[in-house]
Amino acid sequence: MPQDNDRFHPRESDHSPPPPLPSREDRHIIERREESSHEKLEKSLPPTNQAPDPWPQPWDSDSDE
């Protein structure tokens, strides 16, 4: 059961206005940053059980190709 103490109560003196919302340009930058961090995470994921070396292909020995 959540206690009332767990809730966030702003201090009485804390009446400063909330920070302004990011502008459209800023939002684009934030979105781009989020995308790139997501890409980085995907790249840093551990490898799955894939063959450690490439499998040979039947056409590898073809001299014409």
Place this chain on the structure above:
Amino acid sequence: MLTILPTTTADERAKVKAHLKEIYDAYRSASMNCTYYERQLKKTHCIAKAFEIGLAVLNSSAVAAWVIWKEGFGTTLWKILSGFAVVVAIIHPILKISVEIERLTKQRTGYNDLFHDLRVVVRDIQIAQSISTQDWKRFKEIDANIKKLAEKDDLSPSKKELRKIMKEVLHEIPTDSLWYPKNASAQKENDNAARQ
């Protein structure tokens, strides 16, 4: 259907090969993973058995009553073994060996099913000597299952072990047994060789 005719261009052949590469790689990787999980499962079963036997022996009052534990070095050894039994009893539930066995069993069964599904696709390509859009569609469906299984794969499998299994797979599925679109002159040579 991507049929290969004498008039087929090199570009078209390259396109077919790109599709075949994905299918053949997945086919052989499924076989490799199936063997890998089979062996991991055997190893984990052995460890689980060793844990159970060790605990049962050390907790047995009949073994504790042996005279050898009451004289000289036997007393010290029994103390060490008792301490070891306590440690094993503590870490045994933490290791969750039964959960690991369940995961390995699922992976093994999953890759085995994938291997058999892919074998049917490879066999159909072999028989038709071409790859149809239907074959590719079937492969894409199987590929979705490969991705699901990969989520529960071992995070750092032994590359040495995988390379060893790769060799075995290449022995079972020889590379030259897989069909691919040869160019017209190579196909003619092959046909002549087959006739002789």
